[in-house]
Amino acid sequence: MTRVGVIGGGQLAWMMAKEAPAQGIILSVQTPSKDDSAVSLAQEVVWAPVDSVEGTEKLAQKCDVITFENEFVDLEGLQVLAKKGVCFRPSLQSLAPLLDKYEQRCFLASLGLPVPQFKNFEKIEDLESFGFPVVLKVRRHGYDGQGTIIVKSPDELDSALKVLGDVPFLIEEFIPFECELAVIAARGVDGTVTNYPVVETYQKNQVCRWTIAPANITIAQVEEVKAIAHKLLSALDYVGVMGIELFLTQDGRILVNETAPRTHNSGHYTLDGCRTSQFALQLRTVTGQAIGDLSFCKQGAVMVNLLGLDFPNPNYEERLTRIASIEDTFVHWYEKSESRPGRKMGHVTVLTNDHTVPKARAIAQHIEAIWYS
Numbered sequence: 585m586t587r588v589g590v591i592g593g594g595q596l597a598w599m600m601a602k603e604a605p606a607q608g609i610i611l612s613v614q615t616p617s618k619d620d621s622a623v624s625l626a627q628e629v630v631w632a633p634v635d636s637v638e639g640t641e642k643l644a645q646k647c648d649v650i651t652f653e654n655e656f657v658d659l660e661g662l663q664v665l666a667k668k669g670v671c672f673r674p675s676l677q678s679l680a681p682l683l684d685k686y687e688q689r690c691f692l693a694s695l696g697l698p699v700p701q702f703k704n705f706e707k708i709e710d711l712e713s714f715g716f717p718v719v720l721k722v723r724r725h726g727y728d729g730q731g732t733i734i735v736k737s738p739d740e741l742d743s744a745l746k747v748l749g750d751v752p753f754l755i756e757e758f759i760p761f762e763c764e765l766a767v768i769a770a771r772g773v774d775g776t777v778t779n780y781p782v783v784e785t786y787q788k789n790q791v792c793r794w795t796i797a798p799a800n801i802t803i804a805q806v807e808e809v810k811a812i813a814h815k816l817l818s819a820l821d822y823v824g825v826m827g828i829e830l831f832l833t834q835d836g837r838i839l840v841n842e843t844a845p846r847t848h849n850s851g852h853y854t855l856d857g858c859r860t861s862q863f864a865l866q867l868r869t870v871t872g873q874a875i876g877d878l879s880f881c882k883q884g885a886v887m888v889n890l891l892g893l894d895f896p897n898p899n900y901e902e903r904l905t906r907i908a909s910i911e912d913t914f915v916h917w918y919e920k921s922e923s924r925p926g927r928k929m930g931h932v933t934v935l936t937n938d939h940t941v942p943k944a945r946a947i948a949q950h951i952e953a954i955w956y957s
C-alpha cells in the first residue's frame with residue numbers, strides 16, 4: 585500500500601482521490617478549506633494553507649510521497665523537508681524554474697523552445713517595443729486568467745496597471761492565434777516520457793470553456809508538440825504529469841504559452857475518454873509504476889467546463905439532467921459547497937465516434953447552450 589499526499593484539495597485532488605483505491609493507494613490532502621472537493625474522499629486532511637511548510641511536514645508524516653495539485657507552494661520552505669528526506673514528485677528542483685511565469689519563460693527559452701516575446705516589467709519604457717495589444721501577467725499566483733490582462737490600447741494601460749497593483753509582472757507579445765492547443769505529458773521515475781494526444785482548447789475571458797481531443801493539426805505539428813514535451817520533461821528530470829498550453833499561430837507556428845506542473849483542465853477528457861486517465865497516470869508515475877495504456881476509448885472526446893452561473897436560482901440539477909441525457913456523456917460535478925459565477929463547478933465529457941473538429945465544436949456549443957441559457 586502506497587500513501588500519497590497531495591498539496592491542495594480542489595477538484596484535481598478530488599479526481600485523483602477517486603482513482604487511488606483502484607491502485608491500492610491511500611491518498612491524503614493538505615488544504616485549509618472545508619469547502620474543497622477532495623476533503624470528502626481523502627483518507628486524512630491536514631488543515632493548512634497549501635504554502636504552509638508545517639502543514640506539509642504533517643502530511644509527509646502520513647505519506648510515502650508528496651505531489652501537487654497547484655503550484656502556490658513555498659518552494660524554499662519545502663527544501664528543508666526535502667533535506668530531511670521527504671520525497672516530492674515532481675522534485676522541488678524540477679519545479680523551481682516553473683513557479684514564476686517570468687522564470688518559466690526564461691527557462692523555456694533557454695532550452696530553445698518557441699515562446700512569445702516577453703520581458704520582465706521594471707519601468708514603463710519596457711512596454712515601448714511591444715505596441716498594442718500587449719499582455720501583462722503577474723509572475724506568481726495567477727490562474728484561470730486571474731492576473732492576466734490583455735491591454736488593447738494605451739488608454740487601457742493605467743487601469744490595467746492599477747488592477748495588477750504592486751506585484752511583479754511580465755510583459756508579453758499578444759499572439760493573434762489561430763487556436764489554442766494543449767497537451768498532457770508525463771515522465772516516469774525511469775525517465776520514460778509519454779503524452780496524450782494534442783487537444784484544442786477554447787478560452788473565453790481567459791478561462792477554459794471546452795477542449796476537443798484530438799485537435800485537427802498536421803502530423804508535423806503533433807510531432808513538434810511531442811518534441812517540446814519530451815525536451816522539457818527530460819531537461820527538468822521531471823516525474824509526474826504536466827499540462828502544457830500552446831498557441832498555434834495563423835502561419836502554423838507553435839509557441840509554448842505556459843506549463844502547469846500537475847494534472848490540468850485540458851486533460852479532464854482523459855477521465856472517460858482514455859484507458860488511463862491523467863489522474864491515474866499522476867498516481868502511477870509518482871509511485872513508480874509503469875505508465876499504462878493511454879489510448880482513446882473511442883475516436884475522440886469533447887470536454888466542456890460547467891462554470892458557476894450568475895442567476896439567482898441557477899437550477900443546476902435540471903441542467904445536469906438534460907446534459908446527462910446526451911449519448912456517451914459523462915458528467916462530473918465537483919460537489920463544492922459554494923457556487924460563484926465563473927467558478928469551475930464541474931465538467932462534462934462526450935465521447936465521439938466519427939470525430940471531426942466541426943462536429944466536436946457543435947457538441948460543445950450544444951452543451952453550452954443548455955448550461956448557459
Ligand code: ADP
Nearest residue numbers: 719726727728729730732756757758759787790
Ligand atoms: P492562466 O495561468 O491564468 O491560465 P494564461 O497565461 O494561460 O493564464 O492566459 C490565459 C489565457 O489568456 C490564454 O489561454 C489565452 O487565451 C490568453 N492569453 C494569454 N497570453 C496570451 C498572449 N500572449 N497572446 C494572446 N492571448 C493570450
